[in-house]
Amino acid sequence: MYKNRKAIKALLVFYVVILGVMIVKAPAFFSFENAIDILLNTSTTAIAALGMLCVLLVGDIDVSVGAVLAACCTMTGILAKAQLPLAAVIMGAVAVGALLGLINGVVVTVLKLDAIVATLGLLSIYRGLLIIITKGSWINGLPENVLKIGQGRWLNIPIPVYITVVVALIMWFILNHTEWGRNFYAVGSNQDSARLSGINVRLTRIAAFVVCGVLVGAAAVIYTTRFGGIQSNTGKGWEMTLISSAVVGGASTIGGEGDVSGVFLGALLVSALGTLLVFFGVDALWEQAVQGLIIFISVASYAVDFKKLKLRLSGGGEKE
Amino acid sequence: MKKHVKKVVSVLTVAVMLLSLAACGKSDGGSSSDNGGDSKDKVKIVVMPKVVGIDYYNAVQKGVDKASEELSDVAEITWQGPTEATVDKQIEMLETIIPTKPDVICIAANDPAAIQPTLEKAQEAGIKVVSWDADANVRDIFVNLVDYTVFGNAVIDSLASQIGEEGDIAIITTTFTATNQVLWIEAIEARIAEKYPNIKIVDTREAGEDTQKANTLASDLMKSYPELKGIIALGAPNLPGAVNAVVSAGKTGEVIVAGNSTPNTMKPYLEDGSIRDVQLWSAPDHGYLSVYTAYQLATEGLEEGKAFTAGDMGEFTPEKDEISMSIGLPLVEFTKDNVGDYDF
Numbered sequence: 001m002y003k004n005r006k007a008i009k010a011l012l013v014f015y016v017v018i019l020g021v022m023i024v025k026a027p028a029f030f031s032f033e034n035a036i037d038i039l040l041n042t043s044t045t046a047i048a049a050l051g052m053l054c055v056l057l058v059g060d061i062d063v064s065v066g067a068v069l070a071a072c073c074t075m076t077g078i079l080a081k082a083q084l085p086l087a088a089v090i091m092g093a094v095a096v097g098a099l100l101g102l103i104n105g106v107v108v109t110v111l112k113l114d115a116i117v118a119t120l121g122l123l124s125i126y127r128g129l130l131i132i133i134t135k136g137s138w139i140n141g142l143p144e145n146v147l148k149i150g151q152g153r154w155l156n157i158p159i160p161v162y163i164t165v166v167v168a169l170i171m172w173f174i175l176n177h178t179e180w181g182r183n184f185y186a187v188g189s190n191q192d193s194a195r196l197s198g199i200n201v202r203l204t205r206i207a208a209f210v211v212c213g214v215l216v217g218a219a220a221v222i223y224t225t226r227f228g229g230i231q232s233n234t235g236k237g238w239e240m241t242l243i244s245s246a247v248v249g250g251a252s253t254i255g256g257e258g259d260v261s262g263v264f265l266g267a268l269l270v271s272a273l274g275t276l277l278v279f280f281g282v283d284a285l286w287e288q289a290v291q292g293l294i295i296f297i298s299v300a301s302y303a304v305d306f307k308k309l310k311l312r313l314s315g316g317g318e319k320e
Numbered sequence: 321m322k323k324h325v326k327k328v329v330s331v332l333t334v335a336v337m338l339l340s341l342a343a344c345g346k347s348d349g350g351s352s353s354d355n356g357g358d359s360k361d362k363v364k365i366v367v368m369p370k371v372v373g374i375d376y377y378n379a380v381q382k383g384v385d386k387a388s389e390e391l392s393d394v395a396e397i398t399w400q401g402p403t404e405a406t407v408d409k410q411i412e413m414l415e416t417i418i419p420t421k422p423d424v425i426c427i428a429a430n431d432p433a434a435i436q437p438t439l440e441k442a443q444e445a446g447i448k449v450v451s452w453d454a455d456a457n458v459r460d461i462f463v464n465l466v467d468y469t470v471f472g473n474a475v476i477d478s479l480a481s482q483i484g485e486e487g488d489i490a491i492i493t494t495t496f497t498a499t500n501q502v503l504w505i506e507a508i509e510a511r512i513a514e515k516y517p518n519i520k521i522v523d524t525r526e527a528g529e530d531t532q533k534a535n536t537l538a539s540d541l542m543k544s545y546p547e548l549k550g551i552i553a554l555g556a557p558n559l560p561g562a563v564n565a566v567v568s569a570g571k572t573g574e575v576i577v578a579g580n581s582t583p584n585t586m587k588p589y590l591e592d593g594s595i596r597d598v599q600l601w602s603a604p605d606h607g608y609l610s611v612y613t614a615y616q617l618a619t620e621g622l623e624e625g626k627a628f629t630a631g632d633m634g635e636f637t638p639e640k641d642e643i644s645m646s647i648g649l650p651l652v653e654f655t656k657d658n659v660g661d662y663d664f
Contacts, residue, residue: 033543034543041536132403135373140585141584227531227560229531278523278544284523284524
């Protein structure tokens, strides 16, 4: 009911076309190693994009995710350097994400501010505070025990890929099989009727922001431990990656629409685009434009109602 | 009850905002090395970085402090900069510094054009202006980073010597529009055309300043060009990403990486042999040289083509450029043997 089947269908067609072209143009693309690398590179985006999905589902948006990522990465780095056990490092990062998500949710719902404006403001507050805390320095030289998360493999498959699959399964279960998940859809589809049917709208919206923060925190642990270093400007512009992943995957920015499988496919497309263009030999000067065009086409392919468009172009639409 | 909660939250939000503002304001006056004594006849020099409190400029400050100690009998040096890298904060600070009539202001401008009127005002008040790190449109001399050609040559020479001067290489840059990147790549291409006919650049890609993006690009490049012999990664966050990709592909020694980054970032990779050397310059030397240049300017003056001695860094000769004249920092090559001597 809430699934955007059109988007998923369009994406799948898109994948078939791309893979078809690649098999002719760049057979080297098809190797186990490359497939694994693409999944590994998608992991942080996919996990956090599922968080963004929750916020979009309830009809809000969170553009502070880049700064939240930087904050969680910094927490991961600080705790790891203090030689804390792995579990404590992960808990710390996720707790920072949850706290910032809670602040976002409370500011948006209690102060009744527009989500995009409020989270934009919070984005720069978080970044500012972070620079004061870290003094803008990079964190380097993390201990081996935490690097296992980002760099380790089990059965020749990187740990972050397993984490992504587990997170996706949990999110799928929550969104489809719990009341909590169904409330997200209900609030996003129609706030008033959700309220009338006894759903605590404010709490549900806050919960969506918290889930987003938690997942960004989980992504941050992977992000930090893959390279063992954190730059002060980590996550700059990341909100665009997450929002486009979710939207390409069929999530609606006005709420109530989107699902886990779509967003996963969207994140895969958005983060594999760079790789595709290298293999395809697209001149790097064209990269940004081509990337934008592909995202545009993939959204347009399901969002535009072609029947109506045809009608309008042939002059028949005036009757509407 | 609900109203109450709303009030508390809004008060808290405002409090957080105010606190962060206050924190910005407080450290604004981060000054150092006031050596006391009779300051009347000493040369007064103010050194302003783009921003204070980050690792890089903290390292620069060490060089400023060293020069300030050496010159403590004859000069009074103040290190002062904004806590945010914005030009309006710098202008604000300069407006309060100009009436105190220092002899020289050394500035790393956050915006060369926007700061122009303020620097003109300083010059009208008889203050000499030195730009360093990032140039300004108005200045008596510019203490530049390493000359672009010298730097580009050093990077490609390092790579060429490790791949036997032949084979396919790829370049990962930050953006195609950044001045330093454009000029470095031009120098690399010119050097290849002149000295290394058997080296071919097969691809040039931009990674922004993003370790993860550089990592992905490096591994994509190795897969799509299986014959690839070397990768040049320009931009401090990009080099560790590229090295990491080579290490995880198990191609250490087969695919050579060269480029620029900071010693603290590259230390583990230099020590375990994943990369032989990293090109950059010394941040403390930049502070040290800027102070000596300012001192020379205020005392004996500087002239094009006339060498002067900058403490223990030796002689420098100002050369003519579009605005006035400039000198450049020497290149430093970090290896596993010297990387521990630097901290930035």
